[in-house]
Amino acid sequence: MAYMVKTIMTAKALFHISRIPFNEEYQPSNKTRLTTNFANLARGESRQENLRNVLKMIDNRFNDLAHWDNAKRDRYSIELEIVSFKMALDGRNNINRFPLIEVLNTTIIDKKDNKRIAGIVGNSFSSYVRDYDFSILLVNYNKNKSEFSVPQNYGNLHGNIFKSIINSTVYTKNFKKLPVICLSVSTNKTYHRTENRHPVLGIEYRQDEFSLTDQYFAKMGMTVRYFMPANSMAPLAFYFFGDLLSDYSNLELISTISTMESFQKIYRPEIYNTNSAAPDYYRPSLKHQDYSFTRIVYDREERNQLAVAQGKYTEEKFIKPYQDILEQWSTTHIL
Secondary structure: OOOOOOOOOOOOOEEEEEEEEEOOOOOOOOOOOOOOOOHHHHOOOOHHHHHHHHHHHHHHHHHHHOOOOOOOOOOEEEEEEEEEEEEEOOOOOOOOEEEEEEEEEEEEEEOOOOEEEEEEEEEEEEEHHHHHHHHHHHHHHOOOOOOOOOOOOOOHHHHHHHHHHHHOHHHHHHOOOOOEEEEEOOOOOOEEEEEEEEOOOEEEEEOOOOOHHHHHHHHOOOEEEEEEOOOOOOOEEEEEOOOHHHHOOHHHHHHHHHHHHHHHHHHOHHHHOEOOOOOOEEOOOOOOOOEOOOOOOOOHHHHHHHHHHHHHHHHHHHHOOOHHHHHHHHHOOOO
């Protein structure tokens, strides 16, 4: 892919990667970010049934979208792994590694041709620094203010860290393509349907003003487009580098859609598991009542509480101790 993110690396920052299979045997590690979308599903009495049902949902949706030469809708399955990136600020390999982000990597299993096909890395996105920015910094900045606003240079540090990871040797040795992140659309914006149709991504939606999340991902160097795939109930937000429609194959795109739409049906059923599809002009709402629950147990309130806890942890262990180093490092980057 010709597109590259411009950034200046520092000799004091080393990035490290770890990869954990996400399958029926997955156990959340105490060394990874507990607010990740996956850990909540993998605890308690229903953990193995949860995981089995999630993986089945993903496989079914993949075969539904990849229907050509697939009459029985059972040709493909998806393997997932959680990819974690850490940073050693002192430039040494084994100490002071701080967990930065976690993403999902997909691999497509073609049972008909007996082969493994690389999918897309990214998909879900969990970040300690983002938790700090949204749950601590932004909340404190707007206390006792009559009108919401964001601090100057909000998201710059996180964006520069992310771009440095993408350009690092660790990333390029492990992944051939740049990531695609797929998230829920914002409940604070209105989206309108366009005439543009993609054979896999589906109907494109647009909005007149970017959400705070859209702006935050722009600091990471990523563009956003919104598509509602066939038989989906609402558009998804796709964050990417380069050209989303040309840089990835149909099967790669389907691996992201099937994975993240399944998770969104669990996390936000009021938007993605409704009983009617999004209209031409669409304002997502978590107060929508006409929806169905999946059979998968998920504690949304716990995830919200853990996001605050992880934000405080980031402030205490990363932002405050290394503030001067981080500010100096971040300002050397070309945005």
